Ligand SMILES: *[C@@H]1O[C@H](CO)[C@@H](O)[C@H](O)[C@H]1NC(C)=O
Ligand SMILES: *[C@@H]1O[C@H](CO)[C@@H](O)[C@H](O)[C@H]1NC(C)=O
């Protein structure tokens with residue numbers, strides 16, 4: 001069977017991958033040559049060698065001017081103190097060598113849940129790709145310095161919860177190697193949709209486990225991991241079902257192409273790439289990988305993740321970092337801001353109680369669903385602009401609702417109020433025993449009033465009942481919806 005063949009093939013590939021080959025950008029489990037810039041066929045795949053450095057031969061001097069892990073930890077904590085009004089520092093776990101994996105959350109209400117999209121940036125997934133961790137510290141500092149000064153910084157801080165993990169692989173960094181301290185490539189350590197090779201939880205690395213549990217109970221709308229060794233914005237799928245190097249589109253291909261283009265077009269020169277049209281690529285079209293973090297995020301985290309290759313050279317001289325930051329600054333900011341500048345957003349509430357519902361949002365023709373949050377019932381659905389979409393909301397026990405939207409150059413807000421599947425009768429009209437009790441009370445009241453002035457009490461009772469009815473309807477309060485910047489009030493469906 002083809003599956004069996006694929007499986008043994010993957011085993012073969014994994015076997016070969018345990019040799020210390022030179023690193024590629026997203027990784028080369030299939031490369032066997034150290035030649036820089038060379039192309040060859042290995043196991044039938046065209047493999048690109050992007051690197052001149054063999055990580056094993058990297059001397060200490062390459063790290064000159066880069067933050068050490070303890071300097072990075074210090075920088076993270078300094079940001080947390082300097083900008084405590086908009087920053088919260090927390091750790092999602094520890095590396096093999098017990099280095100905490102620090103995260104900086106940036107928002108006007110850090111640590112508080114809000115009906116807002118969340119974005120995460122991850123750097124240094126590969127230990128020998130350190131540019132991302134430096135740029136993420138610069139990004140956090142820049143946001144901190146420019147809140148209420150720069151409109152883009154303010155838009156992000158007010159409307160998005162941004163979580164920044166500067167290093168996912170501090171051990172790999174200090175060892176100047178791609179993998180973690182166990183020499184495992186973390187971007188091959190996630191469960192894969194096609195091959196069950198990574199499904200053994202006990203074999204999973206602590207860094208991978210930390211990322212996976214980070215996503216449990218927390219909803220990220222989108223994210224990006226930063227890599228080095230190429231200049232391109234890579235989007236799902238990273239792996240193709242048949243292991244071939246070919247364009248393998250995920251259901252949200254359009255939205256991903258849009259997001260990747262936001263990054264490349266805002267970059268100094270990523271979109272001018274001669275290798276990748278527009279500076280973007282489908283992962284499998286470049287070279288398929290399995291067990292990657294990006295596809296796992298999209299499938300299991302409901303999170304639209306990109307893999308960003310932000311510098312051709314993995315270890316540029318440290319004095320070039322500020323230039324690289326300038327090249328990538330608008331890309332990073334615009335990518336995060338795209339969460340509030342496009343897509344469809346809103347809240348999903350129950351019509352009988354007004355309570356937020358954890359429902360599913362689907363788009364006709366796209367086999368993927370986004371869940372709304374349980375606390376506020378808010379959903380954030382990334383979509384490429386310039387098209388019309390049919391949005392359907394479903395929730396067990398409730399009647400589904402559908403609406404059409406035309407997404408132009410702004411995000412659209414649509415709130416859904418769902419009716420329970422079997423419409424419950426209003427108490428006023430019900431004849432159940434619950435209401436008999438109520439009627440009895442009313443009768444007693446009528447008797448009481450009749451004793452006084454029937455002519456005036458009857459209309460008064462009618463008015464009272466009407467007022468009570470109004471009051472009751474008003475009690476079903478729909479919690480205040482936070483307006484997305486520059487948008488009209490949400491449409492309520
Ligand atoms: C982008 O600019 C850098 C620095 O100017 C240069 O080294 C690199 O070759 C350029 N890349 C592209 C794709 O134009
Ligand atoms: C939709 O996606 C699921 C996996 O998420 C898959 O099992 C199913 O076959 C897909 N349906 C269609 C119609 O493509």
Ligand SMILES: [Zn+2]
Pocket residue numbers: 024025026027125126129226227228
């Ligand atoms: Zn990488």
